[in-house]
Amino acid sequence: MPKISIGDADIQYEKTGDGPPLMLVPGLGGMGSFWAKQVAELSRHFTVVIHDHRGTGQSTHSRIKYSVDQMAADVVKLMDALKIDRAHFAGHSTGGAIGQTIAQDHPARIASLVLSATWAGRDAYFARAFALRKSILETQGPGPYARASNLMLYPPYWTATHAKEYEVAEAAAAAAPPPTDIALSRIDAIVAFDRRARLGEIKAPTLVIVARDDMVTPLHQSEELAQKIAGARLVVLERGGHFVPVIHPETYNPPVAEFLRKAAGR
Numbered sequence: 001m002p003k004i005s006i007g008d009a010d011i012q013y014e015k016t017g018d019g020p021p022l023m024l025v026p027g028l029g030g031m032g033s034f035w036a037k038q039v040a041e042l043s044r045h046f047t048v049v050i051h052d053h054r055g056t057g058q059s060t061h062s063r064i065k066y067s068v069d070q071m072a073a074d075v076v077k078l079m080d081a082l083k084i085d086r087a088h089f090a091g092h093s094t095g096g097a098i099g100q101t102i103a104q105d106h107p108a109r110i111a112s113l114v115l116s117a118t119w120a121g122r123d124a125y126f127a128r129a130f131a132l133r134k135s136i137l138e139t140q141g142p143g144p145y146a147r148a149s150n151l152m153l154y155p156p157y158w159t160a161t162h163a164k165e166y167e168v169a170e171a172a173a174a175a176a177p178p179p180t181d182i183a184l185s186r187i188d189a190i191v192a193f194d195r196r197a198r199l200g201e202i203k204a205p206t207l208v209i210v211a212r213d214d215m216v217t218p219l220h221q222s223e224e225l226a227q228k229i230a231g232a233r234l235v236v237l238e239r240g241g242h243f244v245p246v247i248h249p250e251t252y253n254p255p256v257a258e259f260l261r262k263a264a265g266r
Helices: 032-042 068-081 094-105 124-140 142-153 156-161 163-175 180-192 196-201 219-228 249-264
Strands: 003-005 010-017 021-025 047-051 087-092 110-116 206-211 233-237
Touching: 003 068, 010 032, 010 068, 021 032, 021 068, 021 094, 032 047, 032 087, 032 249, 047 068, 068 094, 068 180, 087 094, 087 249, 094 110, 094 180, 094 196, 110 249, 124 142, 124 180, 142 163, 142 180, 156 163, 196 219, 206 219, 206 249, 219 233, 233 249
Parallel strands: 021 047, 021 087, 087 110, 110 206, 206 233
Antiparallel strands: 003 010, 010 047
């Protein structure tokens, strides 16, 4: 995967396919590879761009105070560097927070918006869950943090029946963690995020999609997004947890692809 400068950082990215640009932006883990099971299908209709967030993967590990505003600014600068004026956008979890921010602050840059397993602002559940995850990372380190996080990211039924796949995913999460100080700052960033008051400003066609058994960004948070964004469509998948795009692409991909193709007139 190539890298490109956005000024104060180098961002690793990959561009695949042909057609209107589509930014696929991952969650807190920040790795573009999260979208591996979506790229092949979507690149038949779009020029798909994935990237590693600054602070993760092979992008620059900047020692800065991270925020969702900063992450959104990085995506806009990446679009500028790639000469993309306007793109369709799908953001998962933290990527969805980034998508809301760009749609509000730079509405001309977003042609359509998929908000996947995301939230508009913390509530008591979200704050408690990430306070616990942060405490584990601070006191026990990246290995226990990855193990504890995966118990929430993957649904119980899948964990119980896919022991080998779960072990592979767990080992991968622990194998190359971002520096702990960066990971802690990124957790602080998402806990501080709150764009509820500006949801009515989002005018791009919007799909909100979530699995009913998501334990990280539960259904009620997606319902709030769909209620407050004019014209937003809500799709609730029966199961798959927070990582439904990874473990059930067969149910996740069709509504996402259909929405994006319709929005792009394809």
